[in-house]
Amino acid sequence: MLDKEQIRELAQLHGLLYASAIGLTAGMTATMFYSLGAFIPHLQGEFGWSRGDISLAVTFLTFAVFITGSTVGRLCDRYGAALVGALSLLLYALAIVLMVWLMRELYHLWLGYFIVALLGVGSTPIVLVRPVTTGFYRARGIALGVALTGAGVAGFWVPQLVVYVSEGWGWRYAYLMLAAIASLAAPVVWLGFRKPSRSCHTGSLDTSAGAIPTGHQLPEGISHQQARRKGSYWLLSLMAFAMACGIAGVVVHMQPLFIDLGAAATSAARIAATVGIASVAGRLLIGYLLDRMPAVPLSISVLILAAAGISLLWYSGLAWAYVAAALLGLAAGAEIDLLAYLTVSYFGRRHYGAIYGWQYSVFAVGYGLSPFLVGLLHDISGSYGLPLLCSALLLGAAALCCLGLPSTQSSMKLITS
Numbered sequence: 001m002l003d004k005e006q007i008r009e010l011a012q013l014h015g016l017l018y019a020s021a022i023g024l025t026a027g028m029t030a031t032m033f034y035s036l037g038a039f040i041p042h043l044q045g046e047f048g049w050s051r052g053d054i055s056l057a058v059t060f061l062t063f064a065v066f067i068t069g070s071t072v073g074r075l076c077d078r079y080g081a082a083l084v085g086a087l088s089l090l091l092y093a094l095a096i097v098l099m100v101w102l103m104r105e106l107y108h109l110w111l112g113y114f115i116v117a118l119l120g121v122g123s124t125p126i127v128l129v130r131p132v133t134t135g136f137y138r139a140r141g142i143a144l145g146v147a148l149t150g151a152g153v154a155g156f157w158v159p160q161l162v163v164y165v166s167e168g169w170g171w172r173y174a175y176l177m178l179a180a181i182a183s184l185a186a187p188v189v190w191l192g193f194r195k196p197s198r199s200c201h202t203g204s205l206d207t208s209a210g211a212i213p214t215g216h217q218l219p220e221g222i223s224h225q226q227a228r229r230k231g232s233y234w235l236l237s238l239m240a241f242a243m244a245c246g247i248a249g250v251v252v253h254m255q256p257l258f259i260d261l262g263a264a265a266t267s268a269a270r271i272a273a274t275v276g277i278a279s280v281a282g283r284l285l286i287g288y289l290l291d292r293m294p295a296v297p298l299s300i301s302v303l304i305l306a307a308a309g310i311s312l313l314w315y316s317g318l319a320w321a322y323v324a325a326a327l328l329g330l331a332a333g334a335e336i337d338l339l340a341y342l343t344v345s346y347f348g349r350r351h352y353g354a355i356y357g358w359q360y361s362v363f364a365v366g367y368g369l370s371p372f373l374v375g376l377l378h379d380i381s382g383s384y385g386l387p388l389l390c391s392a393l394l395l396g397a398a399a400l401c402c403l404g405l406p407s408t409q410s411s412m413k414l415i416t417s
Helices: 004-012 014-026 027-049 049-079 081-102 106-123 132-135 141-168 171-194 231-252 255-259 265-290 297-345 352-381 385-403 408-416
Strands: none
Touching: 004 014, 004 141, 014 027, 014 081, 014 141, 014 171, 027 049, 027 106, 027 141, 027 231, 027 255, 027 265, 027 352, 049 081, 049 106, 049 231, 049 352, 081 106, 081 171, 106 231, 132 141, 132 297, 132 352, 141 171, 141 231, 141 265, 141 385, 231 255, 231 297, 231 352, 231 385, 255 265, 255 297, 265 297, 297 352, 297 385, 352 385
16 A cells, blocks of 8 residues: 555646556557557558568667667756657657658668657657656656556557558558657646646655756755766666566567467457557556665566566467466566666666666666577567567576676665765
């Protein structure tokens, strides 16, 4: 159960949660990642491109996030999540429209996803999670879980919407529908993050939604330069990369994977949607547990469960498909929560945008490489058996990285002293 202080924080800062959740469910990462698996059959049918080639689009997208992540984090630290997030959602929608209008060749797809990411990187958790991570204290874990359910809900509605619109009107209209939804979310993010709030645990001005006003003391924490000198900074990056590599490729290819196993397209979409439903439950559960137990052992447990889900899928196929998808969804729902929570716990709020921007960018590189590598291994081996096995091993490696991370409680004492 939540204590009185946690309930008070959630009640006072609920506007941040609504804006963050809606922005994340319509934002670039959630919609572009969860939609690609549903777009693959249509792009293959019209253009004849291979799954590996189509999946490479996500690699271009995440490479753009990698090279711009820290920069947009610094912009968010300076100008605020309201401006950066809302503007990026509008630019992301415009980039989708241009991509659909111009797409004729395979390199158009790759270039389009790259530009979409350059313009839409401000609609990612780098920006849209910052107000929640820096604004909450006692209820930070559950607040992250509630806000990030937006991305988890996208795992449910995006694949089904894309399949429905594509089969009825064509895949181009499905892309345009995603652009329209992003445009509608922009004013929600702007209005939700504009209202300043008071930190419930200190009473000081919370600068999560905007720049730090002149004359106010900086939040606790260390600089990005100081963070880079710590071993935990690089170990967290390695964990983020391995975790993303182990999860993303399976999530993106889940729908064509189930089709290969004999499921109809609509059935495959329903099973794949289990990932989204489980990720919502996972975000709320893991967020709740983060406020009550050490973050590192919890991270290890989540990674082991995800590895078990992929192993089950590799071994049993469709027989345990829903269970495997649910276990994978648990990790897919918790990955960003854990990364954001560990980042602010180890390094504080002062330069959170820049530091988390780097960590998320490394995570995004793994997310981008994984679908391409899974598609490539599928094209080489003729099945998803080998890529599933490699994904499970990568999640095991991420769990091993967690063993080297320090206690979050001791780190928080150091950055606040």
